[in-house]
Amino acid sequence: MLDNPSYIIDTFFTIFAMVLIIFMVPGFAMLEAGLVRTKNVTSVLTVNVMIYAVASMSFMLIGYEYAFGSWDHQESISKYAFFLFQMAFVGKIINIMSGGVSERSRIIPLALFTIAVGAFIYPTIVNITWGANFLDGTFLDISAMSDLAGSTVIHSTGGWALLAAIFIMGARKGKYAKNGAIKVIPASNIPLVTLGAFLLWIGWFGFNGGSVGAISSKENADAVALTIMNTNTGGLSGAIVAWALTYFRYKKFDITMILNGALGGLVAVTAGPDQFSMYVPILVGGMGGALVVLFVPLFDKLKLDDPVGALSVHLVNGIWGTLAVAIFVDSVSYWNQLKGILVVGAIVFPLSFVVIYVINKIFQLTADDEEQLVGIDEVECGMEAYPEFKRSI
Amino acid sequence: MLDNPSYIIDTFFTIFAMVLIIFMVPGFAMLEAGLVRTKNVTSVLTVNVMIYAVASMSFMLIGYEYAFGSWDHQESISKYAFFLFQMAFVGKIINIMSGGVSERSRIIPLALFTIAVGAFIYPTIVNITWGANFLDGTFLDISAMSDLAGSTVIHSTGGWALLAAIFIMGARKGKYAKNGAIKVIPASNIPLVTLGAFLLWIGWFGFNGGSVGAISSKENADAVALTIMNTNTGGLSGAIVAWALTYFRYKKFDITMILNGALGGLVAVTAGPDQFSMYVPILVGGMGGALVVLFVPLFDKLKLDDPVGALSVHLVNGIWGTLAVAIFVDSVSYWNQLKGILVVGAIVFPLSFVVIYVINKIFQLTADDEEQLVGIDEVECGMEAYPEFKRSI
Amino acid sequence: MLDNPSYIIDTFFTIFAMVLIIFMVPGFAMLEAGLVRTKNVTSVLTVNVMIYAVASMSFMLIGYEYAFGSWDHQESISKYAFFLFQMAFVGKIINIMSGGVSERSRIIPLALFTIAVGAFIYPTIVNITWGANFLDGTFLDISAMSDLAGSTVIHSTGGWALLAAIFIMGARKGKYAKNGAIKVIPASNIPLVTLGAFLLWIGWFGFNGGSVGAISSKENADAVALTIMNTNTGGLSGAIVAWALTYFRYKKFDITMILNGALGGLVAVTAGPDQFSMYVPILVGGMGGALVVLFVPLFDKLKLDDPVGALSVHLVNGIWGTLAVAIFVDSVSYWNQLKGILVVGAIVFPLSFVVIYVINKIFQLTADDEEQLVGIDEVECGMEAYPEFKRSI
Amino acid sequence: MKKIEAIIKPFKLEDVKDALIEVGIEGMTISEVKGYGRQQGHTELYRGAEYVVEFIPKVKIEIYVSTDEFAQKAIEVIKENALTGKIGDGKIFVSDISNVIRIRTGEEDEEAL
Amino acid sequence: MKKIEAIIKPFKLEDVKDALIEVGIEGMTISEVKGYGRQQGHTELYRGAEYVVEFIPKVKIEIYVSTDEFAQKAIEVIKENALTGKIGDGKIFVSDISNVIRIRTGEEDEEAL
Amino acid sequence: MKKIEAIIKPFKLEDVKDALIEVGIEGMTISEVKGYGRQQGHTELYRGAEYVVEFIPKVKIEIYVSTDEFAQKAIEVIKENALTGKIGDGKIFVSDISNVIRIRTGEEDEEAL
Ligand SMILES: Nc1ncnc2c1ncn2[C@@H]1O[C@H](COP(=O)(O)OP(=O)(O)O)[C@@H](O)[C@H]1O
Numbered sequence A, B, C: 001m002l003d004n005p006s007y008i009i010d011t012f013f014t015i016f017a018m019v020l021i022i023f024m025v026p027g028f029a030m031l032e033a034g035l036v037r038t039k040n041v042t043s044v045l046t047v048n049v050m051i052y053a054v055a056s057m058s059f060m061l062i063g064y065e066y067a068f069g070s071w072d073h074q075e076s077i078s079k080y081a082f083f084l085f086q087m088a089f090v091g092k093i094i095n096i097m098s099g100g101v102s103e104r105s106r107i108i109p110l111a112l113f114t115i116a117v118g119a120f121i122y123p124t125i126v127n128i129t130w131g132a133n134f135l136d137g138t139f140l141d142i143s144a145m146s147d148l149a150g151s152t153v154i155h156s157t158g159g160w161a162l163l164a165a166i167f168i169m170g171a172r173k174g175k176y177a178k179n180g181a182i183k184v185i186p187a188s189n190i191p192l193v194t195l196g197a198f199l200l201w202i203g204w205f206g207f208n209g210g211s212v213g214a215i216s217s218k219e220n221a222d223a224v225a226l227t228i229m230n231t232n233t234g235g236l237s238g239a240i241v242a243w244a245l246t247y248f249r250y251k252k253f254d255i256t257m258i259l260n261g262a263l264g265g266l267v268a269v270t271a272g273p274d275q276f277s278m279y280v281p282i283l284v285g286g287m288g289g290a291l292v293v294l295f296v297p298l299f300d301k302l303k304l305d306d307p308v309g310a311l312s313v314h315l316v317n318g319i320w321g322t323l324a325v326a327i328f329v330d331s332v333s334y335w336n337q338l339k340g341i342l343v344v345g346a347i348v349f350p351l352s353f354v355v356i357y358v359i360n361k362i363f364q365l366t367a368d369d370e371e372q373l374v375g376i377d378e379v380e381c382g383m384e385a386y387p388e389f390k391r392s393i
Numbered sequence D, E, F: 001m002k003k004i005e006a007i008i009k010p011f012k013l014e015d016v017k018d019a020l021i022e023v024g025i026e027g028m029t030i031s032e033v034k035g036y037g038r039q040q041g042h043t044e045l046y047r048g049a050e051y052v053v054e055f056i057p058k059v060k061i062e063i064y065v066s067t068d069e070f071a072q073k074a075i076e077v078i079k080e081n082a083l084t085g086k087i088g089d090g091k092i093f094v095s096d097i098s099n100v101i102r103i104r105t106g107e108e109d110e111e112a113l
């Protein structure tokens, strides 16, 4: 007989979930390295390593206690496992933001923003949603929002930060011609994009499944399994819809769009996968894929230059996914969902804007035109990603 | 004290196994993307994404109930986890087939065949082996075949479908010179091949280990551990034998052959890893590796053009592996194994042949010579896999 | 109610840990394939496949019983799971060594050394530390050394073997100019390096977490979670320190150094992650990162040519990590740690030296200048890694 | 001595090379180039935006021959074997060179070829 | 007939190409080359050792024109559009060729261009 | 003015470049090409089938010089430093050019080099 079987099993399960999420670190790294031009690959990878290291460390030293009040706020699983699981989330916010402004950002200023997010901005949002909740009892209390694994808490948060960054930093040099025409800047390595997207997909099983919080009862086991199934279905449906829409529209298959569609579906389904019945994610995720196909070219036209499609995947679908819970789950109120979306946006967007603005002014976050022309790799890293592969012009 | 501890633990274990299998999705994608020529890489990746999405969705909406009779056919673990585990298998069949006809197939017709397999062909085979068994009591009943994780049910099934496809579609343009001589078309990216093969290998632990079905008793725990150990040994032995044979024959090491040998060993050991004693997989997997080294050039000479070696890995070794259980496990009858192999072949091959034939006639599955010359990427995707890497002629 | 719940759960947990470690196989393969020049990529990958196959098989057939006395030396988990977990370690030793002498070694002689390590050298070290201990009671008994997951047993062992190999084999042709100046030989594929490093990082969770040996009590669950947290923190800190130091020194970010720093931190923290309190790994891992930044250029200047930085990562930090346990954990004695380090070094270095020396004499381990010039791929594999990517001079 | 440069479609290289060898021209140097001309580039699609890849991959063959006769032969052979009849088949350019040296032996002019 | 070879900075290619087309030069062949000259290469860092990448990526444009007038036009256009004013802008070389053949039609000389 | 083109073995490039600079030739343009000639290609193995890679990687160096004297120097230096004595060392071709322009300054002929 075991003492504390649920403590043991849930700790084990949380570690399992956390490990899956860590696969998202190389996942984001490969996705972004594949989507940018060869001359920026090394720096994008350096940024990804930096984010995991700096964001996690900031969260460990400062953010975690701020978010949850203390290291001992729960006793159902090992506190270290609980921390690890939460820590695994942090970097994602900055990944979303850094991906969207890649090919034009410098590394040190990005590290400063990473500290700000890991120690302060993200913990604030966790505090008022999943954590200690300093807004408890106030009008702004949004803890009633139903957001299992962070359509709003993670994805929109990252998306708002990115939107602020794009406003401040502008487009990549050469992205828009003098006459305003959009110049296409194709991805440099499609296998990496695909690999990255699938690693993210797998990480999502841990993200959402682990967010159920426990597996050690029949109900929880079912909830975890349903959550993972619904998560997966959201991704499948997002991919299929994006696939069909790009084909009907362009008579070609655009794999970067299809994968973004899958990720959009995954984001969309993230707020309520434990509450949706089995076929609902087909709608929620499918809409997620459709939104991506719609918004990627739209943002492009609006000159919100986002090389990896992060605005469409994370911000648009983070919002959609949070609302979708109200649509498809009776017990969830539209108002609570909407309030959650708005409060988070109203905190993260201006906060990020100010922080990024200041960082950009003082430490020059945006690489200048000349630097963008030669590529961030040469300027910041002094190292080419593929020095032996002859570059085609 | 937990209620239902075995329900909980086995649900958790099944989720764990399923996640490992999902690593085979990027596994197949990377393997195939590495084995084809640069001009077909994007389309091969697009096909891999499509297969996971479309096959899984078809299975969820139609195939699963057909295969197992209902969503509630078992109660030992969460029905969602059970579904997820089964769903993780489906795409593999089409991966086997699509890999073998890559560089010459168009995407939409392939998607149609994917639906056919996910909704109908594969569920038929599952039905009569692991599922509801509509052949129960008839002469054709093959449910007595011993096939733990699908040497026949998965791998031969995919292999037969591929054989049908190759008969219909013919070789890649340029594969055989006018005088009949074989032209070598080398793999374009060996690191991707290696990565893909190892992801498949790891996925196999979930495939075979999870197929034991439960871990929540001492016997089951031992069976799972033995199964994973034997699976691994089969792969090790396949690699070593392929390594030795290619070296003795050619005095060179051909890593694509060695990795195919490992995969061949893994396929071979898949039918009986829970029943083999510890050293048996050295023979079974080693023979698997040998068969690959033998059959890859043989199929090449027979003008069965299979760029990834799927016939040798999956069909030949699927058959060998199923027979091997009878050879090495006393309680297993040759006749049951043979009957299983034959019935599955007799169903899948003609069925696939007809379906592919019709699809090819109406929707033109096979890309024409001109399209193959410029590459499927340009024709179907309008996107190069590595646009900045100068192509060497 | 379950019989043997701890047997079941710990078997499951061990399988989980083992699977994570197997991700280190593609991890090492990608890391090394990215760090060497294009002309040696296929052979490096072939060597990685060979190592996993041959080392594991040697350990299964010979080494395991030698190390642990018998297959039935423990009963707390399935003996197959115990074996699998131990087997997952073996290849690492040779990976460390083969990585450090890559671009100049031939494959067959390397396979012979792999057999020696898998069947004999590594099992000897396991025997006297974690295993049957034939030195028990003698003055050389080092079983009191505190080394949870092998800072000494794994990493230093690999490092000593590598040092011996470098002494015997010398530097790569062209690494040092006639006037003694160091010639820089850059990595050929940075995304692969990054992917590989993260797969190793994730594998480390299994390596160290699994080494706790059990999760089926509250104390063990905490120990496992703490171990994984501390492991991760060591990596984070190693990366951050390496990042900061390279930046302060060179005003550039060198991602290969940062990743080596992370790995150095992971190695350093490997001896005591279950015993360190939560903030200690920041120091231990940070020092690990610093040692890498210091020693990589130092070894380069000493003409110990090590293309992947394995000496700094594994040998230097293996030693540092083992000592660190004595520094930060009161109950651990300096003398026991030091004695462990010295005895292992005194066994592995001379033993490896003799074995490699003999292999090199008889079977010519070191590729000659001409072979190094054209590249090991052409000579040994007859296969280019990227035949369609035009090579830049 | 003459230099012959031919820009051809990449997939015709093997035929051209084999034919050149057959008529006794056993040395050549090739490089991957990109051409712009009457042949239209193809359209690519990326994230909802279409664009035209204007430069088309071509192969350039450089052949140095000692006599006008060989030059004529080479031109004939290339014309014949690089032909598909579709736009973009490429061009052949001929010019004079004044000297050739074989590095290995130091031989000059005709002897060096 | 003249052959014009220009070595320019890669990011100027599009401007040059557009300008050439505007003046009626509708055929060209380009290749990626590396240049060594007055322009300094950049320093890279690898594992604690710095080194200079001496060869700088350039693009070579080859244009065959039928008349001196076209040659003059091409030179003007390239000079203007490849100019940044910084070291490394590149060079233009002009030489004679004796014959041109269009593979598709067999046309020769002026007609082939 | 003369154009010197040399096809050499890739690993000899650094020696040749250093030697050229030493004799005062400070500009050159290089490209990666593939050669066919007396030197045999190597055999590769793929999935049980062997085949010969016939084209061998070479580097082409292009140097424009203003005087015959410089041309002679360049040839000497290349001959010496590209030599291994084994088949495939490559060739040097010399031809005339009529004009050179430096884009940055507009300088022509000798001054442009
Ligand atoms: N004036 C020119 N100068 C240099 N190269 C040219 C010129 N005209 C054509 N070419 C080369 O020849 C190739 C084929 O020319 P194109 O006009 O497309 O078709 P065609 O060869 O049938 O006339 C082009 O892609 C380009 O590489």
Ligand SMILES: Nc1ncnc2c1ncn2[C@@H]1O[C@H](COP(=O)(O)OP(=O)(O)O)[C@@H](O)[C@H]1O
Pocket (backbone or CB within 6 Å): E007, E034, E035, E036, E037, E038, E039, E056, E058, E086, E087, E088, E089, E090, E091, F026, F027, F028, F029, F030, F062, F063, F064, F065, F102, F103, F104, F113
């Ligand atoms: N003598 C030469 N022969 C061949 N190519 C040359 C020569 N001189 C310069 N080049 C080419 O021209 C490019 C630019 O030359 P460089 O001296 O750097 O600057 P600038 O063009 O401003 O004089 C070089 O990178 C090289 O490709």
Ligand SMILES: Nc1ncnc2c1ncn2[C@@H]1O[C@H](COP(=O)(O)OP(=O)(O)O)[C@@H](O)[C@H]1O
Pocket (backbone or CB within 6 Å): D026, D027, D028, D029, D030, D062, D063, D064, D065, D102, D103, D104, D113, F007, F034, F035, F036, F037, F038, F039, F056, F058, F086, F087, F088, F089, F090, F091
């Ligand atoms: N007639 C030719 N025209 C153009 N290039 C040639 C010619 N002959 C040789 N080459 C180039 O010179 C290289 C070396 O020639 P090869 O005959 O192999 O040896 P060697 O230089 O020792 O005579 C070839 O790879 C090819 O690039």
